[in-house]
Amino acid sequence: MSGYNTIAFDAGRCTGCGECMDACVQAKSEDGDLAHSRIRIVAGEAPDTWELAMCRQCGDPRCVQECPAAALAKNAESGVIDWNAETCVGCLLCTVGCTYGGIVWDESARHVIKCDTCGGDPACVKACGEGALKYLTTSRIYNEFGDLEDLFVPGLAGCQGCNTELLMRHTLRRVGPEVVLATPPGCVPGMGSVGYNGLTGSKVPVFHPLLTNTASMLTGIKRHYQRQGRDIVALALAGDGGAADVGFQSLSGAAERGEQILFVVIDNEGYMNTGMQRSGCTPYGAWTSTTPVGREAHGKRQDAKNLPLIMVAHRCAYVATASTAFMEDYYAKLERAIEATHRGFSYLHVYSPCTTGWRFPAQKNIEVARKAVESNFVMLWEYTPEEGLHLTRPADDPRPIEEYLEAQGKYRHLDADQIAHIRRHIDENVELIRNLCARPAASPLPARTALT
Amino acid sequence: MRQTHYLIVGASHAALSALEAIRMADAENDITLVCRDDALPYSPTLLPYVVSGRSKAAFLRDEAWFAARRANYLRGCEVARIDAANGLARLAGGGAIGYRKLLVASGATPARPAIPGLADVRYHVLRTMDDAAALREALPCTKRAVVLGAGLIGMHAAENLAHAGAAVTILEREPQVLPAYFDATAAGLIASAFAQAGVEVRTGCGVERVEAAAGGCALTLGDGSRVPADLLLVGTGVVPATGLLEGSGVAIDRGVLVDDCMHTNVANIWAAGDVAQARGFGTQAKMLNGIVPCAVEQGRVAGMSMSEDPGIRPFPGGVRLNAYTFFGNRALSVGTAEEGEDCEVVTRIAQDARRYLKIVLRDGRLAGIFGINVGFDPGIMWELILRRIELGEAKARFLDDPQTTARALMSKRWR
Numbered sequence: 008m009s010g011y012n013t014i015a016f017d018a019g020r021c022t023g024c025g026e027c028m029d030a031c032v033q034a035k036s037e038d039g040d041l042a043h044s045r046i047r048i049v050a051g052e053a054p055d056t057w058e059l060a061m062c063r064q065c066g067d068p069r070c071v072q073e074c075p076a077a078a079l080a081k082n083a084e085s086g087v088i089d090w091n092a093e094t095c096v097g098c099l100l101c102t103v104g105c106t107y108g109g110i111v112w113d114e115s116a117r118h119v120i121k122c123d124t125c126g127g128d129p130a131c132v133k134a135c136g137e138g139a140l141k142y143l144t145t146s147r148i149y150n151e152f153g154d155l156e157d158l159f160v161p162g163l164a165g166c167q168g169c170n171t172e173l174l175m176r177h178t179l180r181r182v183g184p185e186v187v188l189a190t191p192p193g194c195v196p197g198m199g200s201v202g203y204n205g206l207t208g209s210k211v212p213v214f215h216p217l218l219t220n221t222a223s224m225l226t227g228i229k230r231h232y233q234r235q236g237r238d239i240v241a242l243a244l245a246g247d248g249g250a251a252d253v254g255f256q257s258l259s260g261a262a263e264r265g266e267q268i269l270f271v272v273i274d275n276e277g278y279m280n281t282g283m284q285r286s287g288c289t290p291y292g293a294w295t296s297t298t299p300v301g302r303e304a305h306g307k308r309q310d311a312k313n314l315p316l317i318m319v320a321h322r323c324a325y326v327a328t329a330s331t332a333f334m335e336d337y338y339a340k341l342e343r344a345i346e347a348t349h350r351g352f353s354y355l356h357v358y359s360p361c362t363t364g365w366r367f368p369a370q371k372n373i374e375v376a377r378k379a380v381e382s383n384f385v386m387l388w389e390y391t392p393e394e395g396l397h398l399t400r401p402a403d404d405p406r407p408i409e410e411y412l413e414a415q416g417k418y419r420h421l422d423a424d425q426i427a428h429i430r431r432h433i434d435e436n437v438e439l440i441r442n443l444c445a446r447p448a449a450s451p452l453p454a455r456t457a458l459t
Numbered sequence: 460m461r462q463t464h465y466l467i468v469g470a471s472h473a474a475l476s477a478l479e480a481i482r483m484a485d486a487e488n489d490i491t492l493v494c495r496d497d498a499l500p501y502s503p504t505l506l507p508y509v510v511s512g513r514s515k516a517a518f519l520r521d522e523a524w525f526a527a528r529r530a531n532y533l534r535g536c537e538v539a540r541i542d543a544a545n546g547l548a549r550l551a552g553g554g555a556i557g558y559r560k561l562l563v564a565s566g567a568t569p570a571r572p573a574i575p576g577l578a579d580v581r582y583h584v585l586r587t588m589d590d591a592a593a594l595r596e597a598l599p600c601t602k603r604a605v606v607l608g609a610g611l612i613g614m615h616a617a618e619n620l621a622h623a624g625a626a627v628t629i630l631e632r633e634p635q636v637l638p639a640y641f642d643a644t645a646a647g648l649i650a651s652a653f654a655q656a657g658v659e660v661r662t663g664c665g666v667e668r669v670e671a672a673a674g675g676c677a678l679t680l681g682d683g684s685r686v687p688a689d690l691l692l693v694g695t696g697v698v699p700a701t702g703l704l705e706g707s708g709v710a711i712d713r714g715v716l717v718d719d720c721m722h723t724n725v726a727n728i729w730a731a732g733d734v735a736q737a738r739g740f741g742t743q744a745k746m747l748n749g750i751v752p753c754a755v756e757q758g759r760v761a762g763m764s765m766s767e768d769p770g771i772r773p774f775p776g777g778v779r780l781n782a783y784t785f786f787g788n789r790a791l792s793v794g795t796a797e798e799g800e801d802c803e804v805v806t807r808i809a810q811d812a813r814r815y816l817k818i819v820l821r822d823g824r825l826a827g828i829f830g831i832n833v834g835f836d837p838g839i840m841w842e843l844i845l846r847r848i849e850l851g852e853a854k855a856r857f858l859d860d861p862q863t864t865a866r867a868l869m870s871k872r873w874r
Contacts, residue, residue: 018870049866052853058870060836067483069838072476072755075502076517094517096508099782099789099837103752106873108836108866112789 009153010146011086013064014122014129021057021139023048030134034125036116043113045122046131057139062109062122064088073104086146087123095119145335152338155180158210163198168362168369170331170376171273172198175244177334178271179209181341186240187228188213191221191254193246195273197280200244218249222261225268233267240269240348247274248286251314262321265351265455269344272314272354275361283364287312290384291432292425294417295364305420310432315356319390319443322455324351327389327399330358332376336399340389347391351455358385366416378411383437388444396443408433462557463531464488465765466548468538468703469564470500472751473732473758475519477562480762482528484770490530491556493548495565497535501588503566504751507615509591510598511622516588538565543707543725560727560765563704563715564758567697567733567749572607576669580676582691585612597690598623605629605678605688607666609636611783613694614653618785620690621658628659628686630678635662640781640792641829644808645815648831652786697749699734712736714747719773721761729765731757740776740845748777752841775845780837788813793840794827795819802826805858818858823849828861835862839869848872 028044036043047060064081068088071079078095081088090110097118101110110121122129124142132142158179165172171194179188188211190200201215202208216224221243229241250258250272261268277295278284285295291310294300298307318326325347329337340355347353360375362368367375379385383405390396408430412418421429465481467474470492478490494500499518508514525532537551541563547555569584571577583594594616602625606617609631620627629636635646636653650660665681675689699714710716710724714736721729721737732754739746756774763771783790796819798804803820819827825843828835843865850857850868857864 016874018874047866049863049870051867052871058867059874060839060866060870067479069752069755072472072479073751075472075504075519075751076508076514077519078517094514096505096514097784098504098508099784099791100504100751102791103780103782103793103837103841104755105836105838106842106869108839108869111836112834114834 009086010149011064012124012127012142012144012146013086014061014124014132015141015143016059016061017139017141018051018057018059019139020137021048021059022137023050023055023057024137026134026136027131027140030130034130035120038115040115042115043120045120047108060108062088062105063107064122064124069104069106070101070110073100075100079110085124085127088121089123090119090121092118148335148338152177152180156184156210158184158186159200160202160208160210163200163208165194165198166361166363166369168372169194169198170359170372171195171275173334174271174273174331174337174357174359175200177338178244178341179211179242181338182240182242182269182345184211185238186211186242187225187232189216189221189225189241189243189245190214191216191243191245191249192218193249193273193278194275194280195244195246218253220257221245221249221254222257222266222268222270225270226261226264226266229267240345241267243268243270245270245272246278246280246286247272247276247288247314248278248284251287251312259317259321262318262323262352262354263455265324267348267351267353269348269353270355271344272356273359274314274356275359275364276311277361277364279361279364288314290429292418292421292429294366294420300420305422305425306417313436315354316439316443318354318356319396321352322392323354323390324348324455325353325389325391326356327354328356328358328385328387330376330380330385330387331360332373332380333387333400336387340399343389343391360415364417366419367414371414375411375414378406378414382406382408382411383433384408384411386437386440388440395445396440398440398444460555460557461491462489463491464559465490465562466556466558466560467492467562467564468548469562469566469732469734470494470532471502471519471564471566471732471754473566473735473754473761474562474564475500476755476758477564477731477762477765478528478530480759480768481766482530484763484766484768488559490528491533491558492525492530493533493536493538493556495535495537496588498588499534500532502751503586506585506588506591507612507619509588510585510595510616511619512595516591538703540705541703541707541709541728543709543728546727548703558727561729562721562761562765563709563723563728563730563734564732564754564761565700565703565734568700569693570696570698572666572693572695574666574669576671577693580669580671580691582676582693584693585616586697594619594692598625601625601690603675603688604690604692605686607678607691607693608695609633609660609662610639610694610696611637611781613692614649614783614785616692616694617653617658618656620692621653621656625690626657626659628661628688629653630664630666630680630686631660631662632665633662636660637783637790640779640783641790642796642817644806645790645817645829645831648812648815649783649785649788649790651812652788656786697733699736699747701734712745716745717757719760719776720764720771721757721774722764729761731761737774738776740778742776746777748779750779750781752780753777778841778844780841782837788832790829790831791833791835791837792827792829793837794825794844796827796829816861818861820850820854823851823854825850825857836865836869839865842873843868846872 715730733749
């Protein structure tokens with residue numbers, strides 16, 4: 008089964024102007040009567056709220072199963088539920104099957120009507136000036152990644168709701184089999200990347216360096232293959248603790264020398280697999296097992312260090328931040344990061360919420376990750392020496408930080424002063440990043456390259 | 460002897476829906492469908508349109524569809540008896556198929572009312588493609604037709620016969636047409652549309668006996684009057700096709716008794732669709748509910764149960780619903796028209812009497828909605844009932860404009 012493009016509706020942005028319905032009847036009918044519209048915006052329960060009835064192009068469509076005349080079918084190519092005017096008998100059973108009001112009787116046309124996404128170029132989306140309707144094409148990426156070989160064994164053992172498995176599998180699928188993988192101590196090997204009982208956890212060469220020497224060992228391996236004339240990716244899937252604290256010396260050294268390594272840090276803001284100790288990436292105020300909450304202590308007393316900005320200061324060939332809530336953004340950055348390893352050190356910093364250590368329900372992972380980005384708690388950007396730094400998903404109208412903090416148990420104890428501190432820290436960080444976004448140097452030096 | 464992991468007896472909506480559900484959870488084990496007709500699967504619901512010529516015997520699925528799901532489709536294969544003790548389906552033509560898990564989705568057969576003389580005259584029923592072909596063939600030479608029973612099949616067939624130019628009389632024992640789906644007012648509107656088209660509708664009218672007569676037969680009614688017919692169509696409902704389960708140990712009332720997972724009392728036998736008797740929504744009583752939407756839902760539940768799909772959501776209970784078109788009009792029926800003391804009922808009827816709307820609320824929730832030539836989305840209404848959604852502040856708006864208000868409720872709650 009493949010993923011399909013889809014029309015998405017954001018009720019929060021809809022103003023009820025009706026331009027989408029006008030555009031639909033212009034595209035789909037002779038007389039322009041609104042009764043022919045395949046998209047129907049209706050007034051919501053609260054004043055000035057708007058809701059939508061239209062075909063969802065279901066993956067398991069009940070209209071198709073209920074049609075006695077085989078006049079409806081899901082198109083395997085486009086994903087659209089196609090309606091066949093020739094075989095339809097007008098019995099209306101499809102309208103009984105659809106719980107979305109997606110297929111309805113058109114009295115003047117004398118047949119049922121439904122959205123066909125205008126063959127992949129929906130008129131309603133183009134007419135929406137508010138951004139309430141979007142035509143999502145992200146499924147293309149999932150199809151592409153689905154076709155790539157999965158290089159980890161089945162059944163990695165992550166905590167419930169953890170997105171690290173998704174990151175591991177998809178990163179390695181895209182990097183491909185010509186790789187040597189380092190997974191230093193942390194959640195990634197904890198989930199089984201290095202294997203159990205003498206069997207490896209991946210189909211590619213994988214090793215388990217010390218926390219301290221990941222980048223050094225990858226340096227040696229990469230240089231060995233370079234001398235052999237073989238193009239491999241030297242890849243690290245590391246945690247934030249290993250990268251920002253105890254492993255930082257070798258990381259910084261490799262970046263300084265411009266080693267051709269792809270170093271991916273999965274940042275869950277602490278040493279989560281060993282019992283949730285604080286790391287240099289643990290934010291101010293957060294509870295961890297070593298920054299407890301009691302009469303005296305109220306979570307971590309220091310702000311997190313901004314490791315990706317420190318990597319920018321190394322003038323790596325490529326540095327970017329990403330989030331598991333915005334995989335499309337991550338995939339684009341992964342492409343550029345792989346490509347940049349031909350020029351120098353490539354660094355990806357992925358913010359990945361931890362259901363266990365951050366204290367929130369397993370099903371809320373993506374929501375927490377999204378709120379972090381939408382509140383500017385973390386910012387998504389990329390940097391190259393040539394293009395400078397720019398935001399890839401700016402939060403122009405950020406959510407209140409409370410929405411992000413309240414979604415997690417590790418911030419439950421925060422008092423007003425602590426929240427004010429976090430807010431000040433975010434404002435400061437936003438200003439710093441915005442200033443860095445200004446403009447790259449007029450004639451940048453090339454990225455650092457290792458002497459091999 | 461053929462052995463299969465899953466055996467599905469039947470090949471219509473419930474059977475096909477079960478097959479898809481099984482393949483969602485079990486990509487490996489053998490699935491075999493057996494269909495009594497020597498044809499690709501079709502829907503009995505389509506047959507009136509085959510009679511009228513609007514549909515060219517459209518089949519629900521083709522061979523490629525079965526092949527893509529790695530399912531064996533055996534056509535012209537009738538199961539005579541289920542040997543539950545040995546896990547065998549004994550075939551009418553000899554031989555047997557061994558199964559691990561069995562779904563009985565054998566549908567229903569036309570009810571043959573115990574009217575003296577009926578068995579001795581030639582009459583039509585409409586349940587199979589052969590029935591439809593025979594009726595279609597008879598249309599051009601029919602002058603005087605009698606349709607026994609004003610259910611959906613009878614009404615559809617009467618309309619077909621009227622279009623073909625025959626003089627048609629509908630005889631219904633109950634005091635109104637379509638008693639299972641509409642109240643007396645709506646039924647009156649539907650009956651008047653038939654009357655305007657020249658069809659005689661006689662309700663509250665039992666048949667005493669039937670005799671052969673020149674060119675056909677003659678019916679003697681309860682009031683003593685005689686109605687001649689050169690074509691007699693019996694559409695007095697259907698009875699679940701449970702014959703194959705006789706002696707199998709499977710509990711049968713009017714249909715095959717099933718729980719909310721479509722499981723019968725025998726460990727490896729399930730039933731779904733018109734043959735099954737499952738719990739009604741909001742009651743513990745088990746009901747027959749021979750409609751396509753219910754068959755699809757029951758088939759899905761049965762398939763998930765058989766393949767041990769952990770995502771199974773049990774059958775929520777049968778709701779009466781239907782969509783019916785007649786002489787260019789549309790009638791929709793969702794839920795119960797029963798008006799208890801705790802009910803609030805709103806009825807609207809348009810001046811020209813072509814439009815009718817009735818809404819039944821219970822405890823501030825939708826219990827039933829019925830309309831003729833009124834726009835609302837029956838699927839959304841069905842879901843509002845199943846989810847027991849309290850209308851709350853939206854109640855006044857709902858009664859005023861059920862279509863728009865229900866769409867807003869849907870979009871907010873299960874978008």
